[in-house]
Amino acid sequence: MSEPTCAACDLLAGRRTVPGGLVWRGGGLALHALDGPCPIPGWLVLTAERHCRALYDLDAESTAALGQVAQEVMRAQRAALGAEHVYAFAIGDVLHHFHLHLVPRYVGTPQRLRGRGAFDLAPGDARPALELAAAAELVAEALGLPGLTPRRG
Numbered sequence: 793m794s795e796p797t798c799a800a801c802d803l804l805a806g807r808r809t810v811p812g813g814l815v816w817r818g819g820g821l822a823l824h825a826l827d828g829p830c831p832i833p834g835w836l837v838l839t840a841e842r843h844c845r846a847l848y849d850l851d852a853e854s855t856a857a858l859g860q861v862a863q864e865v866m867r868a869q870r871a872a873l874g875a876e877h878v879y880a881f882a883i884g885d886v887l888h889h890f891h892l893h894l895v896p897r898y899v900g901t902p903q904r905l906r907g908r909g910a911f912d913l914a915p916g917d918a919r920p921a922l923e924l925a926a927a928a929e930l931v932a933e934a935l936g937l938p939g940l941t942p943r944r945g
């Protein structure tokens with residue numbers, strides 16, 4: 793059951809794309825790069841495969857998987873990308889389909905883009921799609937989870 797227009801449902805159905813596409817799926821969750829201008833390489837989003845408003849509406853399968861999957865993704869962001877820390881945000885004011893932002897912080901991340909500042913990027917902060925796709929694929933390849941085989945190419 794989808795809302796009339798839901799960007800997350802469109803992404804999951806292939807009607808909308810992000811750099812690197814859906815790099816991993818499992819446990820009722822899909823992993824992909826941020827949908828929109830992104831200032832942080834390796835900023836990934838875990839999105840519920842089934843439409844639900846927020847974590848309080850997430851189905852049992854995805855709820856059970858969420859902790860392990862988020863932890864594995866964060867570990868992979870640190871191991872494969874060299875992030876010194878990874879933030880987790882579930883805000884849901886704009887997109888009413890449960891998703892968890894997993895945002896790396898690097899040694900060189902400017903202070904203004906740390907923490908929730910990552911959402912307040914200036915136009916010149918957006919990184920190239922190729923760089924964002926490559927970072928997403930590196931993380932997917934480093935995941936210690938079963939799921940989609942990462943694309944190579």
Ligand SMILES: [Zn+2]
Pocket residue numbers: 794795798799800801802842843844888889
């Ligand atoms: Zn949706």
